[in-house]
Amino acid sequence: MNNQLTIFSIFLWAGVIFLCLLTASCQKNEFTYQLADGQALNFSKLKGRVVLINYWATWCKPCRTEISELNTLHDKWKAKVVVLGVNYDGAQGDQLKIQIKDMGIKFPTLTTDPRKKFKAQASGVLPETLVIDSKGNLKTVLLGAQTIESLLDIINNKPTTN
Numbered sequence: 001m002n003n004q005l006t007i008f009s010i011f012l013w014a015g016v017i018f019l020c021l022l023t024a025s026c027q028k029n030e031f032t033y034q035l036a037d038g039q040a041l042n043f044s045k046l047k048g049r050v051v052l053i054n055y056w057a058t059w060c061k062p063c064r065t066e067i068s069e070l071n072t073l074h075d076k077w078k079a080k081v082v083v084l085g086v087n088y089d090g091a092q093g094d095q096l097k098i099q100i101k102d103m104g105i106k107f108p109t110l111t112t113d114p115r116k117k118f119k120a121q122a123s124g125v126l127p128e129t130l131v132i133d134s135k136g137n138l139k140t141v142l143l144g145a146q147t148i149e150s151l152l153d154i155i156n157n158k159p160t161t162n
Helices: 002-026 061-076 093-103 148-155
Strands: 050-056 081-087 128-132 138-143
Antiparallel strands (some): 050 128
């Protein structure tokens, strides 16, 4: 009886260790992105919503036009869409906060470019918006200023010419 209990204990502990290792190997060490307001963001927590990553600069006139459209999208459709900004010139800290205020940006701005995560090449054109589908995959890259209508068409999977 004592021998059977020892064998059972060994198998039980081996099973527990195996499950722990299996669980640990399934968890990804995801990079945490910082936002200009000091908060942190993990893209895995955004699955289920479309993510728009908009690249902007203060010297870009079409960017200034597009910001109001993105603000409206952020305000009215945040249950379905996450709008994030990235400063094209790489501004950080107080300089970035001043530029965000100057541009009137109401949506979160990343301090690190997530382009590599989505395997997207820089186009060199502004404004540029990466569209990440609800499963977390790069769907398309939009070049030039967008409107609420063009963005909603993309979000709702309607065909587009861009």
